[in-house]
Amino acid sequence: MTKTLPWWIVIDGENGFLVADEQAMTDAIGSLDAIDPIRCRASVTSRYDSAIVADGYEAVYRSAAHLHRPTAPRTTTITTSW
Numbered sequence: 001m002t003k004t005l006p007w008w009i010v011i012d013g014e015n016g017f018l019v020a021d022e023q024a025m026t027d028a029i030g031s032l033d034a035i036d037p038i039r040c041r042a043s044v045t046s047r048y049d050s051a052i053v054a055d056g057y058e059a060v061y062r063s064a065a066h067l068h069r070p071t072a073p074r075t076t077t078i079t080t081s082w
Contacts, residue, residue: 009044009048011043013034013035014035014039014040014043015035015039015040015043015044016035016040017031
């Protein structure tokens with residue numbers, strides 16, 4: 001198994017196959033019946049369901065907003081004696 005794109009999405013043998021090259025991809029096609037469609041769908045849905053993805057984005061945005069919260073502007077007092 002080669003760690004290539006999309007290794008973070010594909011769970012080798014569960015929802016796809018991670019292969020090194022075109023020949024290995026051709027060979028893997030012969031093993032497609034080893035992947036259980038229900039288990040395949042569940043593995044993807046548990047990580048990429050729209051609600052889960054939206055929650056993940058929201059968490060990232062909230063974190064970014066918290067880290068880059070604007071501070072109150074500095075005030076400077078200028079005194080003059082005219």
